[in-house]
Amino acid sequence: MTIAIIGAGIAGAACAARLTQQGHQVVVFDKGRSAGGRMSSKRTEQGYLDLGAQYFTARSEAFRAQCAKWLQAGTISRWNGRLAVFDDSGLHPSPDNTARYIGQPAMQAPVVQLLGNISLHCNCPVDQLQFDGNHWQLFSKGIALGSFSQLVLAIPQQQARQLLQPFLPQSARLTTLFAATALLPCWAVNIQLEQPLLPYDAVFVKNHSISWLARQASKSGRCSAEHWLLHFSPAFSAQHLEASTEAIAEQAVIALQQISGQPINAVTTLCHRWRYAQQAPQYPVSGAVYLPDLALGLAGDWLNGGRVENAWLSGVQLAAELVL
Ligand SMILES: Cc1cc2nc3c(=O)[nH]c(=O)nc-3n(C[C@H](O)[C@H](O)[C@H](O)COP(=O)(O)OP(=O)(O)OC[C@H]3O[C@@H](n4cnc5c(N)ncnc54)[C@H](O)[C@@H]3O)c2cc1C
Incomplete structure (x- = not known):
């Protein structure tokens, strides 16, 4: 055939x-x-940035076997990011210790x-x-x-x-x-900072316009400077799908300020609109x-x-x- x-x-x-x-x-x-x-991953002068998939897990026998081969070959590595949750009670460590993998040197x-x-x-x-x-x-x-x-x-x-x-x-x-509709949109914004921001590498954000934050440098192979990636929620992304990148970057800085509780001085921002990102739950x-x-x-x-x-x-x- x-x-x-x-x-x-x-x-x-x-x-x-x-x-x-x-x-x-x-x-x-x-x-x-x-x-x-x-x-x-996006290749930049400073190294790779993960703007789309952030990591992957392996729940099925078949994919676990595939991941074992990739691990052995160095195609992927385990990502042991320090995880937190931000919810109505604030920012706190996440007890989730699921094995998470990332591609090497890029996703x-x-x-x-x-x-x-x-x-x-x-x-x-x-x-x-x-x-x-x-x-x-x-x-x-x-x-x-x-x-x-x-x-x-x-x-x-x-x-x-x-x-x-x-x-x-x-x-x-x-x-x-x-x-x-099977796939919902996602605005991704990468923000470069001068200073380290949080004692965590990634944050699952609940009940917010943001759904996820991650520190690129926590993943080997990625930019070593202080870059934070934010994903906006499907609802926010759908509502602001045609917004300008300037407006989205501004919202991202405000959100990062809220979640971290610290003033944010962005050195650079980079926006990417994923029209078809992640699964509609239904x-x-x-x-x-x-x-x-x-x-x-x-x-x-x-x-x-x-x-x-x-x-x-x-x-x-x-x-x-x-x-x-
Ligand atoms: C922002 C974001 C965050 C995510 N986070 C995670 C995560 O943390 N963990 C996780 O497991 N998953 C995550 N995902 C989902 C994961 O990335 C996808 O489930 C997976 O990569 C989908 O693979 P695929 O091969 O089905 O589709 P795709 O990766 O979309 O591949 C489809 C390919 O088809 C090409 N294509 C489309 N139309 C045409 C055409 N007409 N002609 C030629 N080529 C075409 C595209 O260029 C693309 O390369 C995330 C996705 C996004 C966008």
């Missing part, structure tokens, strides 16, 4: 790796500059490892699909990318819906998958979806409950279903 995979995030990479192991010819396309998707390292020597085309937004009943043709900006016997979409729900719009009348299943879990009549598979966190681990599991599940 020749299989095209659109999306070089962890789901697409996991699917590609399994299919390649089974001897299939796989080609991966991604619109980004490199593989990683929402696990991509996308496991994705890069999975893709290995698999044919990967970056800077390649797939914007048109044709299916003749046997083969898929892919196009990017009017240029044909090739003909494939199977197609995998490992991209966020809303982007998959856009690409598959012409095929929705042929599949009630697709229509159902796209009926409700969206149903289906693992992965394979539609044999359309020779089409879908994988990704949004089909499997969100998070890195579930995205990986979704890609692995789809690979197994594709070659049954």
Whole structure:
């Protein structure tokens, strides 16, 4: 089988790796500059900054086994951040001691490892699909990318819906998958400070416009200066999705001041808007979806409950279903 995979995030990479192991010819396309998707750390002159996925956990047997291999190879490391909670009673240490992992030296390292020597085309937004009943043709900006016997979409729900719009009348299943919104937005702001801020490395923030704070330097491989990353809550992010980066940065500084109880002098701020970030809690879990009549598979966190681990599991599940 020749299989095209659109999306070089962890789901697409996991699917590609399994299919390649089974001897299939796989080609991966991604619109980004490199593989990683929402696990991509941003490279700056001062080092990497994690703006998307912050860490991942391993709850399933299968993903724990995969993490053990990555740990041994140095692709990931354990992150032993000092965690706190900020809630109505203020800031206090968190008793949560779940094992948390980060890619080394950047979050996308496991994705890069999975893709290995698999044919990967970056800077390649797939914007048109044709299916003749046997083969898929892919196009990017009017240029044909090739003909494939199977197609995998490992991209966020809303982007998959856009690409598959012409095929929705042929599949009630697709229509159902796209009926409700699976992924919610997130504004991320990185604030560089001159002084250390808190005796913690990360804070779970409750009942606030902010949901998470983390000190980049607590993660090996990242910027060693005092950089704090803030994630705004899905509700705030949705409400202010089209706000200017200046307005969002200003809100982030105010929030950091409130949570830390200290005046904040930001040396620099960097905002990133994730339109499709994390799972809407009510969206149903289906693992992965394979539609044999359309020779089409879908994988990704949004089909499997969100998070890195579930995205990986979704890609692995789809690979197994594709070659049954
Ligand atoms: C702000 C934020 C914080 C998060 N925090 C955590 C966390 O702490 N722990 C955790 O486990 N998870 C976290 N997540 C979620 C985690 O990042 C995702 O669950 C996981 O990375 C999703 O992987 P994926 O492969 O399904 O999708 P993605 O990583 O989104 O990969 C999809 C890829 O498809 C590409 N693409 C899309 N459309 C096209 C197209 N038309 N043509 C070509 N390429 C295309 C994109 O460029 C992207 O590379 C966070 C996410 C965000 C955004």
